[in-house]
C-alpha cells in the first residue's frame with residue numbers, strides 16, 4: 337500500500353489561476369486595479385475596496401519567516417517533527433507553507449529569516465508553493 | 473440592549489463531565505438542558521426560544537419537545553454560546569420571545585454521535601492551509617505565538633505560568649479533571665505537541681455539556697434562583713484561516729467583541745471582579761487580557777507570571793481551572809459562561825468573595841470568532 341498522501345487542494349474557478357501558476361513555476365498573487373491592494377487568498381474582487389477590476393501577477397517568490405509551529409504528531413504525508421509556517425511575502429500578503437532545505441528545529445528556523453519559493457509537484461494537476469532559506 | 477434588562481434564570485452543566493461513552497452528543501445537550509430547566513423550575517412548554525451550535529435548533533427543539541417562536545443556530549466555534557446569549561438578550565428585550573434555552577453538548581473525547589470534523593478540500597482553508605500539514609487546533613492555534621513572543625519578548629516560562637496558575641484554581645474545584653499542582657518545569661518538560669507548545673499548554677479533551685435559560689429581568693425575580701443579569705455583550709468574526717489573521721499579536725475579533733461589551737455595560741476594567749478568558753491553549757489568556765484592555769500590549773505574560781490572576785491575586789481569572797485543567801469538550805465557551813454564572817450566584821467552588829461583575833470572553837475556531845458577555849448580580 338502506498339503511504340497516505342498529504343491533503344490535496346481542490347481548485348475552484350476563483351483559485352484556478354493560482355494553481356495554474358504554481359504548476360508553471362510562478363507564485364501568482366492579485367492586485368486591485370482601483371486601490372493597488374495586493375491580496376491573498378485568491379478571489380475575483382478586492383477585499384479592501386470591493387472593486388471587481390483586479391489583475392493577476394507573478395510575485396517575486398521572496399519573503400521571510402513570519403511565524404510557525406513545529407508539529408510533533410503524525411499527519412498523512414508528513415514525517416514529524418515538521419514546521420507548519422506562515423511566510424510574509426515581500427508583496428504584502430502572508431501564506432501558510434512548509435520550509436524545506438533546512439532543519440526543522442527552533443535553532444534553524446529563525447523568525448524573519450529570508451525565504452524563497454520552492455515549488456513541489458504533488459501530481460500532474462497540483463504543485464505546492466513551499467519555501468526554502470534564500471540563497472545569498 | 474439596555475444593561476440589566478435580561479437575566480440568566482437557569483444554568484447547569486451535564487451531571488457528569490469527563491468521559492461519558494454512554495451518551496451521544498445530542499443526549500449531552502439534553503442532559504444539560506434538563507438540568508437547566510430543573511434549575512429554573514421550567515418545563516419544555518415554558519421555553520419559546522432555542523439557540524444551539526453544531527447541532528441545529530430543530531434537532532434540539534424536537535428532541536426536547538419544545539415549540540420555539542425564535543431560534544438561533546449561530547455556529548462559529550466555542551464562543552457560539554456567548555453570541556447566543558447576546559442574540560437571545562436582544563430577542564427577549566425586543567419582544568421576539570420570552571424564555572430562551574441555549575444548549576451545548578459535545579462528545580469530544582468518546583466521539584459518540586457527533587458529526588465528523590472535516591475541512592472541504594475546495595474551501596480556502598482546504599486549499600491554502602490543509603496541504604501544509606495541520607491537524608486540528610493543536611497544530612493551528614499556536615501558529616501566531618512565536619511572532620507574539622518575539623514582538624514583546626515574552627518567555628516560554630511566562631506562558632507556562634498560565635497553566636500553572638490555572639491548575640491552582642482547578643485544585644479548588646472538585647469537578648476539575650486535573651487537580652494536582654504543576655510547576656513551570658513540569659509544563660516545559662511535558663511532551664512536545666507543536667513547538668512552542670507542550671502537552672500542559674494544550675486543552676483537555678473531554679465529554680460534557682451545558683445549558684442556560686434567559687428571560688427578562690422583570691420576570692427573573694419570580695424564579696427560584698438568584699438572577700444573573702446581562703450587563704453588556706459583544707461579538708465579531710475575523711477569518712477561518714489563522715494564517716490570514718491581520719495581526720499575529722492580537723485578535724481583531726477580540727478587539728471588537730470585548731470593547732463593545734464594555735461600552736454597552738458602561739463599566740471600566742476596575743469594576744471587574746472576576747474574569748473568564750477561553751483558554752483552549754495557554755496563549756489565549758494573554759491575547760485576551762491585552763485585547764480586552766486589562767493590561768497594556770505585551771504585558772500579559774508578566775502580569776500572569778506575577779500571580780495577578782492566581783488565587784489571592786487582584787484579577788481572578790479562569791477560576792474553574794479553565795480548558796487547560798477543568799474540562800474542554802471542544803467548544804468550551806459554555807463552561808466559561810457556567811463559571812461566570814456560578815460566581816455571580818455566589819456558589820462557585822473557588823468563589824471570589826463579594827464578586828459583583830464577571831466578564832466572560834470566548835474565542836471560536838483559531839481566532840476566527842469572538843463573543844464577550846458581562847454579567848452582574850445586583851438587582852437593577
Ligand SMILES: [Zn+2]
Nearest residue numbers: 368371382385
Ligand atoms: Zn481595491
